Amino acid sequence: MTAIPRVLSIAGTDPTGGAGLQADLKSIGALGGYGMGVVTALVAQNTCGVRAVHVPPVSFLAEQLDAVSDDVTIDAVKLGMLHSAPLIEVIAAWLARVRPPVVVLDPVMVATSGDRLLDAEAEDAVRRLCNLADLVTPNLPELAVLVEQEPASTWADAIDQARFLASSSDTTVLLKGGHLTGDGACPDAIVTTDGVHEVLGRRVTTTNTHGTGCSLSSAMATLAASGLSWSSALDRAKEWLTGALENGAALDVGHGHGPVDHFHELRSQPAGFDSWTESRWAATAPIRAAVDACAFVVTLGDGTLDRDQFHWYLAQDAYYLGEYSHLLARASTLAPTREEQVFWARGAAAALEEEAALHRSHVGDGPVAASATTLAYVGHLHATSGEYAELVAALLPCYWLYADVGERLRALDHEGHAFHDWLGTYGDPAFAQAARQATAIVERAAQEAPAAVRQRMVDAFDRSMAHELAFFEAPLNQAPTAEKVLTAHH
Numbered sequence: 001m002t003a004i005p006r007v008l009s010i011a012g013t014d015p016t017g018g019a020g021l022q023a024d025l026k027s028i029g030a031l032g033g034y035g036m037g038v039v040t041a042l043v044a045q046n047t048c049g050v051r052a053v054h055v056p057p058v059s060f061l062a063e064q065l066d067a068v069s070d071d072v073t074i075d076a077v078k079l080g081m082l083h084s085a086p087l088i089e090v091i092a093a094w095l096a097r098v099r100p101p102v103v104v105l106d107p108v109m110v111a112t113s114g115d116r117l118l119d120a121e122a123e124d125a126v127r128r129l130c131n132l133a134d135l136v137t138p139n140l141p142e143l144a145v146l147v148e149q150e151p152a153s154t155w156a157d158a159i160d161q162a163r164f165l166a167s168s169s170d171t172t173v174l175l176k177g178g179h180l181t182g183d184g185a186c187p188d189a190i191v192t193t194d195g196v197h198e199v200l201g202r203r204v205t206t207t208n209t210h211g212t213g214c215s216l217s218s219a220m221a222t223l224a225a226s227g228l229s230w231s232s233a234l235d236r237a238k239e240w241l242t243g244a245l246e247n248g249a250a251l252d253v254g255h256g257h258g259p260v261d262h263f264h265e266l267r268s269q270p271a272g273f274d275s276w277t278e279s280r281w282a283a284t285a286p287i288r289a290a291v292d293a294c295a296f297v298v299t300l301g302d303g304t305l306d307r308d309q310f311h312w313y314l315a316q317d318a319y320y321l322g323e324y325s326h327l328l329a330r331a332s333t334l335a336p337t338r339e340e341q342v343f344w345a346r347g348a349a350a351a352l353e354e355e356a357a358l359h360r361s362h363v364g365d366g367p368v369a370a371s372a373t374t375l376a377y378v379g380h381l382h383a384t385s386g387e388y389a390e391l392v393a394a395l396l397p398c399y400w401l402y403a404d405v406g407e408r409l410r411a412l413d414h415e416g417h418a419f420h421d422w423l424g425t426y427g428d429p430a431f432a433q434a435a436r437q438a439t440a441i442v443e444r445a446a447q448e449a450p451a452a453v454r455q456r457m458v459d460a461f462d463r464s465m466a467h468e469l470a471f472f473e474a475p476l477n478q479a480p481t482a483e484k485v486l487t488a489h490h
C-alpha cells in the first residue's frame with residue numbers, strides 16, 4: 001500500500017459532474033486518494049433527471065477493467081451504477097480474479113430524480129454481489145429490495161434489516177438515513193452481525209443532494225484504503241459530506257437537485273502563508289527538528305531505548321494525558337459548534353481510553369508523581385484555558401507533533417519491535433486523521449480571531465511545541481536531583 005491510496009470507481013457517468021463516476025473521482029481526491037474510473041454506462045443526465053442511457057458492449061467493460069488491473073495496483077474499488085446482470089457478471093468475475101483489498105458496493109437502483117439505473121431483473125445479481133463486497137451502502141429503499149422486505153419506516157426497523165443483510169451476505173453494511181423523514185437528524189450507521197456504530201449527523205436544509213450516495217461510498221473506499229476502520233471512516237466521511245452539503249448551493253450548478261461541493265475543505269483552507277497553522281508549523285521547524293534528533297525519539301525508533309527510561313516517560317505521559325483529557329473536555333465545553341464539541345469530547349475519551357491503555361499495559365495504574373517538566377507543560381495548558389481559540393492552539397501540538405513523529409517512526413515498525421505498541425498507537429492513520437481535524441478546527445478559530453487573540457494563539461502553540469521537546473528530553477536527562485527527592489518523598 002502507498003501513502004496515497006489508488007482507488008478505482010466502476011460506475012455510470014453524470015456529465016454535470018454531481019453524481020456517478022465524476023462525483024466519485026472528486027470524492028476520492030478530496031479525501032486524499034488517487035482516483036481511477038471504469039465506465040459501466042454513459043448517462044445523459046443533469047440535475048433535473050436522466051434523459052438517456054447508453055451501454056457499451058459488455059466485452060468493452062472487461063477490456064477497461066483489465067487495462068487498469070494489468071498495469072496498476074488497486075488499493076480499493078467502489079462499485080456504483082451497474083445497469084444490468086451481464087455487466088455484473090463480468091465485474092464479479094474480475095473481482096474474483098483481481099481480489100482488490102477493499103471493495104465497497106453502492107447498490108444504486110434509482111437516481112435521486114426517481115429514474116431507474118438498474119434493470120429490475122438484475123436485482124438478484126446485486127444480491128449475490130453483496131457477498132463479494134467488504135462494505136455495502138444501501139439507502140432505505142435499496143436495503144428493502146436487497147432483503148426482500150417492505151421499506152423500513154423507522155430507524156430501528158432499518159437497523160434490523162441491515163443486520164439481516166450483514167448476516168445473510170457475510171458483509172458490513174453502511175445504512176444511510178438520508179431517506180428518513182422527520183426531525184433535524186440524518187443518521188447513518190455501520191452495521192455488522194456484532195454491533196452497530198451510529199453517526200447521528202445533522203440534516204442540512206438544501207436541495208443540493210444529487211450524488212450524496214456516490215460521494216459517500218467513494219469516500220468510504222478511500223478512507224478504508226488509508227487504513228481507517230469502517231467506523232472511523234464513517235465518522236470522517238460524514239463530517240466531510242455534511243460540509244459538502246452545506247456548501248453545495250453556492251456552486252450554482254443546475255436547476256434541479258444540484259451537486260454537493262466535494263472540495264469545500266480545500267476552499268476554506270487559505271493558500272500558502274495565509275494559513276495560520278501552516279505558518280506556525282513552519283515557524284516551529286527548529287523545535288521539531290530537535291524532537292526528531294533527540295536521543296529518546298531516535299532510540300524509540302531503532303528499538304534501543306532503555307526500558308526504564310521508556311517506563312519513566314510512559315508514567316509521566318499517563319499523568320499528562322489525564323490532565324490533557326480534562327482540557328480537551330474544557331475545549332468541548334467552549335466549542336462554538338456541535339461538530340467541534342463532539343470532536344473534542346471524543347478526544348477527551350480517547351486520551352483516557354486508547355492512549356492511557358497503552359501506558360497501563362506497561363506501567364500499571366498506580367498514582368504518578370509528576371516531574372517538573374510534566375507540571376510545567378500541564379500548567380501552561382491550564383493557563384490558556386480561559387479562551388477557546390487560545391486553548392485549542394495550545395492543545396494542537398500534542399496531536400500534530402505525535403502524528404508527525406508517529407508517521408515517520410511507523411516506517412521502522414515491525415512485529416518484533418521493542419516498542420511495537422507505541423509505534424502502532426501513534427502511527428495509526430486514524431490518529432493522523434484526528435490530527436488533521438484538530439488542525440482544521442484551529443485554523444478556523446485563527447481565521448476568525450481578532451489580532452490580539454491570534455497573538456495569544458501564537459504564544460500558546462509555540463510554547464506547547466517547546467514543552468513537547470522538553471517532555472521528550474526529560475527521560476534521558478536523568479530526572480534532576482530535586483525531582484528525585486520529591487518523587488521519593490511521595
Ligand SMILES: Nc1ncnc2c1ncn2[C@@H]1O[C@H](COP(=O)(O)OP(=O)(O)OP(=O)(O)O)[C@@H](O)[C@H]1O
Binds near residue numbers: 201238
Ligand atoms: N439533507 C441532508 N442533510 C445531511 N445529510 C444528508 C442529507 N441528505 C442525505 N444525507 C446524507 O447523504 C448520504 C447519502 O444518503 P442517502 O440516504 O440520501 O443515499 P442515496 O439515496 O443513495 O443518495 P443519492 O442522493 O446519491 O441517491 C448519507 O450519509 C446521508 O445521511
Ligand SMILES: Cc1ncc(CO)c(N)n1
Binds near residue numbers: 012013081110111213
Ligand atoms: C451514474 C449515476 N450513478 C448513480 C447515481 C445516483 O445518484 C446517478 N444519478 N447517476
